Amino acid sequence: MKSWHRYTIAILGGLAVGLGAAWALTNGGLGDGAIRNGPWTTSLGYGTKATDPLTRAMVARSGLLALPARETIYWMAKTDASGAPLDGNCRYSLSGTPLDARWWSVTVYNDTGYLVDNPAGVWSVNGANVALDAKGAWRVVISPDKPADAAWLPGIKGEPFQLTLRMYNPGAAFRADPKKAALPKIVKAGC
Template sequence: MKGWHRYAITLVGGLAVGLGAAWAITGGGLSGGAIVNGPWTTSLGFGTKATDPVTRAAVARAGLLALPAKETVYWSAKTDAAGGPLDGNCRYSLSGTPLDARWWSVTIYDEAGYLVANPANSWSVNGANVALDAKGEWRVTIAPTRPAEGAWLPGTKGQPFHLTLRMYNPGKAFRANPAKAVLPQIVKEGC
């Protein structure tokens, strides 16, 4: 084999290994955050110059046009309250009280980071479209079939998913200690 062939093969092999490693490292989406609160994780560095290059690449790959934490905090959940992976075959209760933010939303994504295809064309709920009960709490069902009543985020049978919680203009009390903030509960009700 000629000498330049070996160099070409080594170069192509090195590029393939390097690109593959970069793809694998940045494929975790936003779940590698430094702050953990139940099943939710975040980093207050999203959208700032202080963010490390790997996190910046993961944010870019996730398609998140990140704003700094004083404007928006992005939480990601890939598991339920018991630590089990979120499964589109199952039914979950997503519930909580109004969040310490001017506005918030929860969006459902597939494992690749795309909106979950569903016949209802519904991918998100927010503080303006979920009703509060007599106790001042809200509840959303995440399941492949629409519940008889209440708010619903469609899951897709046979497809794992993750949730992104966006809190716009979070309050000072929240920003003081996000790891202790009251965030929505994700409880598996059955499969």
């Protein structure tokens, strides 16, 4: 074999390994941020120049047009309160009190970071469309079947999913200590 063949094979092999590793490292969205709060994770570096290259690549891969943390904080959850992966076959209660932000939303994505394909055409809930109960709390059911008595986000049977909580213009108290903020609880009610 000629030496230029060996060099060509080595360069192509190196490119394949490098590109494959980069693809694997940036796959699956942003579920491992530096800040943890229950099942939720975030990074206050999304959308800033100061973010490390790997996080910037994950943001680009996930399609998130990230704004800086003073404008929006993006929380991701791939597990419930017990640490079990979110499963589209199961029923979950997503609940909380109004968040310290001008506006917020929770969106359901599949495990690769894309919107869940569902016949109802419902992908998210937000602070403007969830009703508060007498105690000032809200509750949403995430399940494959629509409940008769609650706000609903569809899960798709047989598909794992993840949640993204977006908090637009978070309050100063929240930004001061996001690890201790009251975020929505994700509790499995059954499968």
